[in-house]
Amino acid sequence: MGYTTKPFEELDVLDNFLMNAIATDPEIGEAFCRKLLSVLLRRRIAKINVIAQYTLPAQTPKYRGIRMDVKIEEYAEETAKLSNIYDLEPHLQRELDLPRHNRFYQAKVDSCYMRRGDNDFSGMPNLFVITILNFDPFGYDHMMYTFENRCVEVEELKYEDGLKFIYFYPGGSKGGDGSMKTMLQYLQHSRADYVVDEATRELHDYVSRVKMSPEVREEYMRFEELIAYERRDAAKEATQEMKKQSIYELLEDYGEIPDTLKEKLEGTKDLELLKKYHKLAAKVDSIDEFMRMME
Secondary structure, three states, X not given: OOOOOOOHHHOOOXXXXXXXXXXXXXXXXXXXXXXXXXXXXXXXXXXXXXXXXXXXXXXXXXXXOOOOOEEEEEEOOOOOOEEEEEEEEEEXXXXXXXXXXXXXXXXXXXXXXXXXXXXXXXXXXXXXXXXEEOOOOOOOOEOEEEEOOEOOOOOOOEOOXXXXXXXXXXXXXXXXXXXXXXXXXXXXXXXXXXXXXXXXXXXXXXXXXXXXXXXXXXXXXHHHHHHHHHHHHHHHHHHHHHHHHHHHHHHHHHOOOOHHHHHHHHOOOOHHHHHHHHHHHHHOOOHHHHHHHHO
């Protein structure tokens, strides 16, 4: 999360749009995800299925658009059974409470893998919630932070619920290995001069192919328009809310504000009308007078 409005040519893999565009490409998406996961998790990745989570449009201001994370299902080679789920998403937004944000997303993902009436939870696949950031989320200079449940009273006792939260930070100098470091740096700076080994060379080929697609470029233009629309709408709503709070603060000097007045003010979306109400609230000598003069 944390949507940018860079020129299309300057997008890096850490920009959510490009990550999703590559991962869900029908020709290269699976290979891209397999290589990315194998380097970051330092193990072989079996057969996978990439599920597009890109649901861009929000047609009205009341509904939030854009869901950009990538979900990947991995199947065991021996049994072809679903074994691991990877919820993969870059984050460039510092203001979020990431642990609680990811807790919420984990619950949403898990809910997709249990059917109504199913009481056998042992078949639930493992879930890896993977977040890649351009800042250090915990301040310990690690390129990788892994969290899993354990018993507080008995440190060596693991709590085998199949859930892990993993945060990657390209600027970290501790933990990980050289391949992970070069991969993370390429994700943050997806240019030819950051191609230093076979893995980054493979990813750069995928990035270059997707950036040459006119369909992806056109989709990015739509994406930019939606982001601009949502930002304008959010700014407008914030201004309306500030104006309402200013009116409440002026009227509270005269006593408790009636619920009917609160409902009327909350239902007012016209900013010019709210400005008039604000001037009125500064002039009146009582709440009753304000309500009379509103009509």
